[in-house]
Structures are given as structure tokens and as C-alpha cells.
Amino acid sequence: MALRKSDVVDAALRFLDIEGLDQLTMRKLGASLNVHGGALYRHFPNKEALLDAVADKIVQDMGDPLPDSPWTDQVEILGNRLRTALLSHRDGARVVAGTFAPGVNTIVGSDMAVQVLCRAGLPPAQAGWVTFALFYYVLGHTIEEQAQRQLPSDNNWRVRNERLDVQVSPQFAVALDSLWDTDPAERFQYGLRVFVEGLSHLAAPSAQQTRPASGDATREAPGKRGNLAR
Amino acid sequence: MALRKSDVVDAALRFLDIEGLDQLTMRKLGASLNVHGGALYRHFPNKEALLDAVADKIVQDMGDPLPDSPWTDQVEILGNRLRTALLSHRDGARVVAGTFAPGVNTIVGSDMAVQVLCRAGLPPAQAGWVTFALFYYVLGHTIEEQAQRQLPSDNNWRVRNERLDVQVSPQFAVALDSLWDTDPAERFQYGLRVFVEGLSHLAAPSAQQTRPASGDATREAPGKRGNLAR
DNA sequence: ACCTGAACACCGTTCAAGT
DNA sequence: ACCTGAACACCGTTCAAGT
Numbered sequence: 001m002a003l004r005k006s007d008v009v010d011a012a013l014r015f016l017d018i019e020g021l022d023q024l025t026m027r028k029l030g031a032s033l034n035v036h037g038g039a040l041y042r043h044f045p046n047k048e049a050l051l052d053a054v055a056d057k058i059v060q061d062m063g064d065p066l067p068d069s070p071w072t073d074q075v076e077i078l079g080n081r082l083r084t085a086l087l088s089h090r091d092g093a094r095v096v097a098g099t100f101a102p103g104v105n106t107i108v109g110s111d112m113a114v115q116v117l118c119r120a121g122l123p124p125a126q127a128g129w130v131t132f133a134l135f136y137y138v139l140g141h142t143i144e145e146q147a148q149r150q151l152p153s154d155n156n157w158r159v160r161n162e163r164l165d166v167q168v169s170p171q172f173a174v175a176l177d178s179l180w181d182t183d184p185a186e187r188f189q190y191g192l193r194v195f196v197e198g199l200s201h202l203a204a205p206s207a208q209q210t211r212p213a214s215g216d217a218t219r220e221a222p223g224k225r226g227n228l229a230r
Numbered sequence: 231m232a233l234r235k236s237d238v239v240d241a242a243l244r245f246l247d248i249e250g251l252d253q254l255t256m257r258k259l260g261a262s263l264n265v266h267g268g269a270l271y272r273h274f275p276n277k278e279a280l281l282d283a284v285a286d287k288i289v290q291d292m293g294d295p296l297p298d299s300p301w302t303d304q305v306e307i308l309g310n311r312l313r314t315a316l317l318s319h320r321d322g323a324r325v326v327a328g329t330f331a332p333g334v335n336t337i338v339g340s341d342m343a344v345q346v347l348c349r350a351g352l353p354p355a356q357a358g359w360v361t362f363a364l365f366y367y368v369l370g371h372t373i374e375e376q377a378q379r380q381l382p383s384d385n386n387w388r389v390r391n392e393r394l395d396v397q398v399s400p401q402f403a404v405a406l407d408s409l410w411d412t413d414p415a416e417r418f419q420y421g422l423r424v425f426v427e428g429l430s431h432l433a434a435p436s437a438q439q440t441r442p443a444s445g446d447a448t449r450e451a452p453g454k455r456g457n458l459a460r
Numbered sequence: 461a462c463c464t465g466a467a468c469a470c471c472g473t474t475c476a477a478g479t
Numbered sequence: 480a481c482c483t484g485a486a487c488a489c490c491g492t493t494c495a496a497g498t
Contacts, residue, residue: 002481026472038473039482047472102387104396111402118401125412126420128405132374133367133421140366157332166334171348172341175358182355190356191363198428232462256491268492269463277491464497471490478483 003033005043005053012054013089020150021091048100055096056103059085063108071120072196078113079138079192086142093142110135121203130199137191145184233263235273235283242284243319250380251321278330285326286333289315293338301350302426308343309368309422316372323372340365351433360429367421375414 011033015024026047027037044050062081066074086093099106110131117127158176168176179187241263245254256277257267274280292311296304316323329336340361347357388406398406409417 025470027470035481036483037471038475038484041473042481101390104394107394107396107398107402111398114402114405115399124401124404125408127401128408129412129417129420130424131405132371132409132417133424136367136370137363140370141362144362160331164334164337166337168337168341169345171354171357172337172344174354175344175361178355178358179362182359187359187362190359194360194363194428194432195425196428197431198424198426201427201431202424255489257489265462266464267490268465268494271492272462462498464495466494466496468493469491472488474487475485476483477485479481 003035003039003043008033008040008043008050009053009057012050013057016054016092016095017090021094051095052099052101052103055099056105058089058092058096059109060105061085062105063112066112066116071116072200074116075113075120075134075196075199076189076192078109078116079134079188082109082135082138083142083188086138087145091146093139093146097139097143117199117203120199122199134192134195137195138188141184141188141191145188148180148184233265233269233273238263238270238273238280239283239287242280243287246284246322246325247320251324281325282329282331282333285329286335288319288322288326289339290335291315292335293342296342296346301346302430304346305343305350305364305426305429306419306422308339308346309364309418312339312365312368313372313418316368317375321376323369323376327369327373347429347433350429352429364422364425367425368418371414371418371421375418378414 008029012024012029015029015032019028025037026040030037030040040050044053059082062078062085064081066077069077086096089095102110110128113131113134114124114127117130118124122130157179238259242254242259245259245262249258255267256270259280260267260270270280274283289312292308292315294311296307299307316326319325332340340358343361343364344354344357347360348354352360387409
């Protein structure tokens with residue numbers, strides 16, 4: 001039979017979809033390949049390395065060529081691409097979040113994001129920081145999506161919140177409800193757009209400096225955007 | 231002696247600072263309280279509930295009153311406050327990220343963020359989405375900060391990247407270096423500002439509509455998602 | 461009510477021995 | 480080279496029994 005690394009990764013992905021990350025143990029994964037758990041250590045030094053390989057396979061399409069669109073669209077495409085990749089396997093987001101050592105696909109994808117952001121006018125260092133920021137947003141959002149998807153419907157924030165008997169503002173109550181009533185994709189899109197909107201103002205020299213680029217946040221003169229308060 | 235819940239939480243926080251999350255087991259935590267591991271189940275139904283309580287204690291100051299500043303500053307203050315709270319205990323970010331059931335302090339803090347964003351002009355639902363987006367960013371950034379802090383210096387992305395022998399762009403190489411050369415606080419601040427900048431343009435009706443406020447992102451660039459549609 | 465002692469049902473990982 | 484079988488050193492959790 002002679003198992004290959006890729007066989008183990010494929011089996012792990014299949015196992016993930018059926019049983020979920022919490023059930024994925026070396027013994028059970030081995031059993032799904034008609035092999036003892038210990039045998040997997042011929043192919044991976046430990047479970048972490050195995051999951052790193054699984055994570056990198058999950059994000060394998062991130063580096064696909066981008067359409068020749070405005071950079072704002074390209075950033076949104078990358079964000080959506082990552083979300084789609086994470087959602088395409090059960091607990092995919094948690095697996096990728098737990099990655100310790102980035103793999104080839106992760107690096108290629110990040111590189112692509114950095115380049116898009118540089119073309120948008122960001123210095124390379126800042127492009128890197130922003131790439132991570134976007135990554136964190138997508139990961140966090142998708143982890144929550146996948147957690148919510150597997151939750152019994154009587155076990156949500158709203159209910160918990162009531163049980164804890166905390167006084168919350170009416171706005172917060174509405175906000176909480178919207179987490180359960182609104183399509184996750186729409187929520188995701190909104191956050192992504194906020195980010196891109198901020199970038200388009202900080203990255204473009206012409207539109208820059210509506211606020212100081214650095215310095216103490218508390219220093220700024222009040223009232224600049226006071227007209228928004230209602 | 232008669233242990234209280236708060237004694238256990240305090241001991242867990244102390245244990246965390248000394249040994250880290252990976253070493254925190256029920257047996258060892260019990261031992262640090264001169265008690266067997268099983269005894270902790272008189273105070274918490276399971277380890278998860280215990281860690282939830284620890285997480286909520288970590289973010290206990292989030293709801294402190296905010297200065298009467300512009301909402302942009304208030305958002306940045308909340309972000310910095312959360313980061314500071316997470317950094318104040320070893321593996322604090324990972325503990326909070328693993329929270330299943332939000333506690334009182336988490337709810338109060340979120341509520342505060344939602345209200346700030348509503349005053350900025352966002353509808354409550356969107357304010358909630360944005361609050362989560364900010365939360366994800368801070369968590370992700372801080373988890374990475376704390377991971378980096380505990381890493382041997384020969385074990386970073388740059389080195390890994392070379393070992394994997396992936397071709398990366400010169401911009402990406404610079405970006406990677408900056409992750410190790412730049413003060414994490416500065417990187418954090420930058421991402422926060424991008425976010426706030428985006429908000430200040432999406433939340434204010436007057437400054438809005440530099441891009442469509444809603445709609446399908448795919449609409450602007452036809453065919454771009456063909457590779458994602460599985 | 462709170463804790464001990466001991467067990468149950470697992471883990472990840474290692475390694476001599478087989479093929 | 481790859482896998483088995485069995486062990487090692489742990490886990491979280493439960494529960495009768497003690498105090």
C-alpha cells in the first residue's frame with residue numbers, strides 16, 4: 001500500500017469534513033487509512049506538522065492569478081477567496097488559525113496580497129502589516145461562522161446574555177439579533193469594505209492626511225467628525 | 231480552606247503567567263491550590279467553563295468609562311485597551327480567543343464599542359459587525375505578538391521561508407523583515423487606524439459613496455470568481 | 461459542602477520487532 | 480521503508496467514600 005504524505009493529508013481533510021477537528025486524533029485518522037496511529041509518524045514528525053500540511057492544502061488556491069481590476073477589488077477578491085477556502089472544509093478556519101509553520105501556499109498567497117497593496121501605494125512594510133490584519137479579520141469571522149453553524153439553536157449569545165442577566169443597551173440588543181438574522185456573507189463583506197475604504201484613504205497620497213498619520217490618538221482636536229453624532 | 235470560584239480563577243491566572251496555557255491542566259492547577267484535579271469540578275462544570283471565567287477576568291477593564299473624545303479616538307482607545315488587557319497575562323490572547331461563552335465583562339465591553347460606533351453614525355447592526363471585526367483584529371494581532379515573544383529567535387518566518395525555498399517578491403521580503411524589526415505596538419496602531427479611517431468614511435453620510443455602499447463585490451469585475459465556485 | 465483516591469476512557473508519541 | 484503491537488506518560492472527567 002505504501003502511504004504517501006499527500007494520502008494522509010487527503011484523509012485528514014476527509015475526516016475533518018465528516019467528524020470535525022475535535023474528533024481528529026492520530027489513532028482515528030490512522031484507522032481511516034487502515035493503519036495504526038503510530039504509523040503516521042513515518043510521514044509527519046508530529047500532529048502539528050500534519051495539521052500544518054492540512055492547513056496549507058486548504059489555502060492552496062490563494063495564489064491563483066487575480067483579474068486585472070482596481071486594487072480595491074483585488075483586495076476584496078483575496079478576502080473572499082480566503083473565506084471561501086476556509087469554509088470549504090469543516091473547521092477549516094480553526095485548522096488554519098492553529099497553523100504554526102506557514103506552508104508554501106500561505107506564503108504565496110500573502111505575497112500576492114502584499115504586492116496588491118504595494119501597487120495601491122502602501123510601503124512594503126505596511127503592506128505586510130495590512131495583509132496580516134486582513135488575515136486576522138477573515139480568520140476570526142470564519143471561525144465564528146463555522147462555530148455558529150454547528151451550534152444548537154438554543155445555545156446562542158442572545159440566550160446566554162439573558163441568562164447572565166446583564167443590562168445591555170437597546171442598540172446592543174439589535175446588534176446581537178443581527179448576528180443571527182443576517183447572512184454571514186453580508187456581514188463579512190461589510191467589514192471587508194470598511195477595511196478597503198480605510199486603505200484607499202491612507203494609501204493614496206492625494207487622499208491622505210485627513211488625520212495625523214502618527215502620534216497620540218487622544219491629541220486630536222475634537223469636532224472634526226462631530227456632525228455624524230446623532 | 232474552602233476554595234471559591236474566584237480563588238480558582240486567580241490561581242489559573244497566576245499559573246498562566248508562570249507556565250503558560252499549554253501547561254495548564256486541571257491536575258496541575260489543582261496542585262497549585264493544594265488540591266486534587268478532580269476537586270476543581272466542584273467549582274466549574276469543566277475546564278472550558280473555567281477558562282471562560284479566566285478569559286472574562288482578563289478583559290475586566292474593557293467597560294471602564296471612556297474619555298469624552300471624538301469617536302475615532304474612542305475606538306482606538308478601546309482597541310488599545312483590549313490589546314493591553316490581553317498582553318497583561320501570558321497567553322492571554324489565546325485564552326480569550328478560545329472563549330466559548332462570553333462573560334459579563336465581554337458583553338459590557340462589546341456593548342460599549344457598539345454604542346461608540348452608533349454615535350459615529352453606524353446603524354446598530356453594522357456597529358455590531360464592526361465591533362466583532364475589531365475584536366478579531368486585536369485578537370489575531372495579539373496572539374501573534376505573544377507567540378512571537380515566546381519563539382526562539384532562529385525560528386521565525388524568514389528562516390522558514392528560506393528553508394521552504396519559495397520564491398517571494400522583494401516587497402514581500404521587506405514586509406517579512408519588518409515583522410521582526412518593527413515595534414508590534416506600531417504595527418498594531420497602523421491597522422487600527424486603517425480600520426477607523428474606513429469607518430469615518432463609511433459612517434458619515436457626507437463622506438460616503440466613494441464606492442458603492444452595498445452590493446455584490448463580484449459585480450464590478452466579471453468572471454473573477456470562476457476559480458472559487460466549486 | 462468540599463475534597464480524596466482511584467478509576468475510566470481516552471490522548472500524542474516512541475520504539476522494538478516484524479514484513 | 481513501512482507498519483504492528485505495545486508501551487509510556489500523560490489528559491479531562493467521574494464518583495464512591497471520607498471529613
